[in-house]
Amino acid sequence: MHPQSKRRVVVVAAGIIAVVSLVAGLILLVNAEDGFSGCTGAAEFGWLAPLLAASIIGGLAWVLLAQDPPAADDAGNTQIAECPECKRAVLGQWRMCPYCGEMLDPRYSTRAAASQNK
Structure with a gap:
Protein backbone atom coordinates (compact mmCIF):
# COMPACT_ATOMS: atom_id res chain seq x y z
CA MET A 1 0.00 0.00 0.00
CA HIS A 2 1.28 3.43 -0.96
CA PRO A 3 2.19 5.72 2.00
CA GLN A 4 -0.28 8.33 0.73
CA SER A 5 -3.07 5.71 0.70
CA LYS A 6 -2.20 4.59 4.24
CA ARG A 7 -2.41 8.18 5.39
CA ARG A 8 -5.81 8.62 3.78
CA VAL A 9 -7.14 5.47 5.41
CA VAL A 10 -5.91 6.65 8.81
CA VAL A 11 -7.42 10.12 8.30
CA VAL A 12 -10.76 8.69 7.16
CA ALA A 13 -10.86 6.23 10.08
CA ALA A 14 -10.01 8.99 12.55
CA GLY A 15 -12.67 11.21 10.99
CA ILE A 16 -15.33 8.53 11.27
CA ILE A 17 -14.43 7.86 14.89
CA ALA A 18 -14.48 11.60 15.64
CA VAL A 19 -17.88 12.11 14.00
CA VAL A 20 -19.45 9.11 15.75
CA SER A 21 -18.09 10.18 19.13
CA LEU A 22 -19.18 13.78 18.52
CA VAL A 23 -22.74 12.75 17.65
CA ALA A 24 -22.92 10.37 20.63
CA GLY A 25 -21.50 13.04 22.94
CA LEU A 26 -23.98 15.63 21.72
CA ILE A 27 -26.89 13.26 22.22
CA LEU A 28 -25.73 12.47 25.75
CA LEU A 29 -25.12 16.14 26.53
CA VAL A 30 -28.49 17.34 25.26
CA ASN A 31 -30.56 14.54 26.79
CA ALA A 32 -28.73 13.80 30.04
CA GLU A 33 -31.20 15.67 32.25
CA ASP A 34 -34.40 14.04 30.98
CA GLY A 35 -33.13 10.50 30.71
CA PHE A 36 -33.68 9.41 27.17
CA SER A 37 -37.45 9.79 27.10
CA GLY A 38 -37.27 13.05 25.15
CA CYS A 39 -34.23 12.04 23.16
CA THR A 40 -34.04 13.08 19.54
CA GLY A 41 -33.16 9.52 18.61
CA ALA A 42 -36.26 8.19 20.37
CA ALA A 43 -38.61 10.21 18.15
CA GLU A 44 -40.09 8.55 15.06
CA PHE A 45 -37.64 10.11 12.59
CA GLY A 46 -35.22 11.53 15.15
CA TRP A 47 -32.36 9.44 13.77
CA LEU A 48 -32.64 11.24 10.44
CA ALA A 49 -30.97 14.52 11.51
CA PRO A 50 -27.76 12.96 12.88
CA LEU A 51 -27.61 10.60 9.90
CA LEU A 52 -27.99 13.50 7.48
CA ALA A 53 -25.35 15.58 9.29
CA ALA A 54 -22.91 12.66 9.36
CA SER A 55 -23.56 12.00 5.66
CA ILE A 56 -22.84 15.61 4.73
CA ILE A 57 -19.66 15.71 6.81
CA GLY A 58 -18.54 12.35 5.44
CA GLY A 59 -19.28 13.42 1.87
CA LEU A 60 -17.29 16.62 2.26
CA ALA A 61 -14.38 14.70 3.78
CA TRP A 62 -14.53 12.18 0.93
CA VAL A 63 -14.50 14.91 -1.73
CA LEU A 64 -11.60 16.73 -0.09
CA LEU A 65 -9.56 13.56 0.41
CA ALA A 66 -10.27 12.25 -3.09
CA GLN A 67 -8.52 15.19 -4.75
CA ASP A 68 -5.10 14.29 -6.04
CA PRO A 69 -2.26 16.66 -5.19
CA PRO A 70 -0.72 18.35 -8.23
CA ALA A 71 2.05 16.32 -9.76
CA ALA A 72 5.58 17.68 -9.83
CA ASP A 73 5.70 17.54 -13.63
Missing part, protein backbone atom coordinates in the same frame (compact mmCIF):
# COMPACT_ATOMS: atom_id res chain seq x y z
CA ASP A 74 2.66 19.86 -13.92
CA ALA A 75 4.75 22.79 -12.70
CA GLY A 76 6.95 22.61 -15.82
CA ASN A 77 4.01 23.32 -18.16
CA THR A 78 3.42 26.88 -16.96
CA GLN A 79 4.72 29.75 -19.03
CA ILE A 80 6.47 32.57 -17.22
CA ALA A 81 6.22 36.09 -18.59
CA GLU A 82 7.59 39.43 -17.46
CA CYS A 83 5.46 42.37 -16.49
CA PRO A 84 6.29 45.30 -18.80
CA GLU A 85 5.79 47.79 -15.96
CA CYS A 86 7.54 46.35 -12.88
CA LYS A 87 9.65 43.68 -14.65
CA ARG A 88 8.62 40.94 -12.18
CA ALA A 89 7.97 37.36 -13.27
CA VAL A 90 4.29 36.47 -13.65
CA LEU A 91 2.41 33.52 -15.10
CA GLY A 92 1.89 33.84 -18.83
CA GLN A 93 -1.85 33.19 -18.56
CA TRP A 94 -2.49 36.13 -16.23
CA ARG A 95 -4.17 39.22 -17.65
CA MET A 96 -3.08 41.61 -14.89
CA CYS A 97 0.12 41.85 -12.85
CA PRO A 98 -0.62 41.08 -9.19
CA TYR A 99 2.28 43.28 -8.07
CA CYS A 100 1.67 46.58 -9.85
CA GLY A 101 -1.76 46.19 -11.47
CA GLU A 102 -0.56 46.65 -15.06
CA MET A 103 -2.67 44.85 -17.64
CA LEU A 104 -0.51 42.15 -19.23
CA ASP A 105 -2.85 41.23 -22.06
CA PRO A 106 -2.36 43.78 -24.85
CA ARG A 107 -6.10 43.75 -25.60
CA TYR A 108 -6.78 45.25 -22.16
CA SER A 109 -3.66 47.34 -21.63
CA THR A 110 -4.08 51.10 -21.57
CA ARG A 111 -0.44 51.44 -22.66
CA ALA A 112 -1.05 49.26 -25.76
CA ALA A 113 -4.25 51.17 -26.58
CA ALA A 114 -2.43 54.51 -26.29
CA SER A 115 0.39 53.38 -28.58
CA GLN A 116 -2.11 52.15 -31.21
CA ASN A 117 -3.95 55.49 -31.21
CA LYS A 118 -0.75 57.46 -32.01
Whole structure:
Protein backbone atom coordinates (compact mmCIF):
# COMPACT_ATOMS: atom_id res chain seq x y z
CA MET A 1 0.00 0.00 0.00
CA HIS A 2 1.28 3.43 -0.96
CA PRO A 3 2.19 5.72 2.00
CA GLN A 4 -0.28 8.33 0.73
CA SER A 5 -3.07 5.71 0.70
CA LYS A 6 -2.20 4.59 4.24
CA ARG A 7 -2.41 8.18 5.39
CA ARG A 8 -5.81 8.62 3.78
CA VAL A 9 -7.14 5.47 5.41
CA VAL A 10 -5.91 6.65 8.81
CA VAL A 11 -7.42 10.12 8.30
CA VAL A 12 -10.76 8.69 7.16
CA ALA A 13 -10.86 6.23 10.08
CA ALA A 14 -10.01 8.99 12.55
CA GLY A 15 -12.67 11.21 10.99
CA ILE A 16 -15.33 8.53 11.27
CA ILE A 17 -14.43 7.86 14.89
CA ALA A 18 -14.48 11.60 15.64
CA VAL A 19 -17.88 12.11 14.00
CA VAL A 20 -19.45 9.11 15.75
CA SER A 21 -18.09 10.18 19.13
CA LEU A 22 -19.18 13.78 18.52
CA VAL A 23 -22.74 12.75 17.65
CA ALA A 24 -22.92 10.37 20.63
CA GLY A 25 -21.50 13.04 22.94
CA LEU A 26 -23.98 15.63 21.72
CA ILE A 27 -26.89 13.26 22.22
CA LEU A 28 -25.73 12.47 25.75
CA LEU A 29 -25.12 16.14 26.53
CA VAL A 30 -28.49 17.34 25.26
CA ASN A 31 -30.56 14.54 26.79
CA ALA A 32 -28.73 13.80 30.04
CA GLU A 33 -31.20 15.67 32.25
CA ASP A 34 -34.40 14.04 30.98
CA GLY A 35 -33.13 10.50 30.71
CA PHE A 36 -33.68 9.41 27.17
CA SER A 37 -37.45 9.79 27.10
CA GLY A 38 -37.27 13.05 25.15
CA CYS A 39 -34.23 12.04 23.16
CA THR A 40 -34.04 13.08 19.54
CA GLY A 41 -33.16 9.52 18.61
CA ALA A 42 -36.26 8.19 20.37
CA ALA A 43 -38.61 10.21 18.15
CA GLU A 44 -40.09 8.55 15.06
CA PHE A 45 -37.64 10.11 12.59
CA GLY A 46 -35.22 11.53 15.15
CA TRP A 47 -32.36 9.44 13.77
CA LEU A 48 -32.64 11.24 10.44
CA ALA A 49 -30.97 14.52 11.51
CA PRO A 50 -27.76 12.96 12.88
CA LEU A 51 -27.61 10.60 9.90
CA LEU A 52 -27.99 13.50 7.48
CA ALA A 53 -25.35 15.58 9.29
CA ALA A 54 -22.91 12.66 9.36
CA SER A 55 -23.56 12.00 5.66
CA ILE A 56 -22.84 15.61 4.73
CA ILE A 57 -19.66 15.71 6.81
CA GLY A 58 -18.54 12.35 5.44
CA GLY A 59 -19.28 13.42 1.87
CA LEU A 60 -17.29 16.62 2.26
CA ALA A 61 -14.38 14.70 3.78
CA TRP A 62 -14.53 12.18 0.93
CA VAL A 63 -14.50 14.91 -1.73
CA LEU A 64 -11.60 16.73 -0.09
CA LEU A 65 -9.56 13.56 0.41
CA ALA A 66 -10.27 12.25 -3.09
CA GLN A 67 -8.52 15.19 -4.75
CA ASP A 68 -5.10 14.29 -6.04
CA PRO A 69 -2.26 16.66 -5.19
CA PRO A 70 -0.72 18.35 -8.23
CA ALA A 71 2.05 16.32 -9.76
CA ALA A 72 5.58 17.68 -9.83
CA ASP A 73 5.70 17.54 -13.63
CA ASP A 74 2.66 19.86 -13.92
CA ALA A 75 4.75 22.79 -12.70
CA GLY A 76 6.95 22.61 -15.82
CA ASN A 77 4.01 23.32 -18.16
CA THR A 78 3.42 26.88 -16.96
CA GLN A 79 4.72 29.75 -19.03
CA ILE A 80 6.47 32.57 -17.22
CA ALA A 81 6.22 36.09 -18.59
CA GLU A 82 7.59 39.43 -17.46
CA CYS A 83 5.46 42.37 -16.49
CA PRO A 84 6.29 45.30 -18.80
CA GLU A 85 5.79 47.79 -15.96
CA CYS A 86 7.54 46.35 -12.88
CA LYS A 87 9.65 43.68 -14.65
CA ARG A 88 8.62 40.94 -12.18
CA ALA A 89 7.97 37.36 -13.27
CA VAL A 90 4.29 36.47 -13.65
CA LEU A 91 2.41 33.52 -15.10
CA GLY A 92 1.89 33.84 -18.83
CA GLN A 93 -1.85 33.19 -18.56
CA TRP A 94 -2.49 36.13 -16.23
CA ARG A 95 -4.17 39.22 -17.65
CA MET A 96 -3.08 41.61 -14.89
CA CYS A 97 0.12 41.85 -12.85
CA PRO A 98 -0.62 41.08 -9.19
CA TYR A 99 2.28 43.28 -8.07
CA CYS A 100 1.67 46.58 -9.85
CA GLY A 101 -1.76 46.19 -11.47
CA GLU A 102 -0.56 46.65 -15.06
CA MET A 103 -2.67 44.85 -17.64
CA LEU A 104 -0.51 42.15 -19.23
CA ASP A 105 -2.85 41.23 -22.06
CA PRO A 106 -2.36 43.78 -24.85
CA ARG A 107 -6.10 43.75 -25.60
CA TYR A 108 -6.78 45.25 -22.16
CA SER A 109 -3.66 47.34 -21.63
CA THR A 110 -4.08 51.10 -21.57
CA ARG A 111 -0.44 51.44 -22.66
CA ALA A 112 -1.05 49.26 -25.76
CA ALA A 113 -4.25 51.17 -26.58
CA ALA A 114 -2.43 54.51 -26.29
CA SER A 115 0.39 53.38 -28.58
CA GLN A 116 -2.11 52.15 -31.21
CA ASN A 117 -3.95 55.49 -31.21
CA LYS A 118 -0.75 57.46 -32.01
